[in-house]
Amino acid sequence: MTSVAEPVFRRAIRADLPALIAIFAEDLVGGHGDTTDPAFFPHYERAFDQIEASNCDQLIVGVLEGEVVATAQVTFTTTLPSRGTTNMTIGAVQTRSDLRGKGxxxxxIEHCIALGKARRVGLIQLMSNAKRVDAHRFYERLGFKKSHAGFKMVVEAPPAAT
Known part of the structure; x- marks a missing residue:
């Protein structure tokens, strides 16, 4: 692993959107159809505003030398099982492709775990596409264990450009 300068992690701001969109658009495995086409920016802006307004969601960015280079979204969910414990889910984890393998x-993920511990969550879980075998090894190295099978159902097509 080649070392780079220390990234700074913080909540995303609207000005980070172009860099975040570019990071998601370079991901061909996820199959989310992300694109840097400006016609779709209003969709990303609406989603960002909704995440930013939520008390249960945080969009985190990693900044290195002034550039957004990584991101994750954390969601806090309080459930009745486990005596009303709050859990945290980490999703949408991406590092810019040219900086992967540098720590x-x-x-x-360590930053996200610290956020969960600060909120006194009982469980931290994450989701990863079944095709991301390398990512699964990465998460296991960080202490996560495979424990559940996931299922999904697409109920509507992504919104068209406006």
Whole structure:
């Protein structure tokens, strides 16, 4: 692993959107159809505003030398099972492709774990596409265990450009 300068992690701001969109658009495995086409920016802006307004969601960015290079979203969910425990889910974890393997992703996950501990969560879980075998090994190295099978159902097509 080649070392780079220490990234700084913080909540995303609207000005980070172009860099975040570019990071998601370079991901061909997820199949989310993300694109840097400006016609779709209003969709990303609406989603960002909704995440930013939520008390249960945080969009985190990793900044290195002034550039957004990594991201994750954490969601806090309080459930009745486990006596009303609050759990945290980490999702949308991405590091810019040219900086993978340099420790940024591990530091990002460590930051997310610290957020969960600060909120006194009882469980931290994450989701990863079944095709991301390398990512699964990465998460296991960080202490996560495979424990559940996931299922999904697409109920509507992504919104068209406006």
């Amino acid at each position: 940024i992703g591990a530091k990002l």
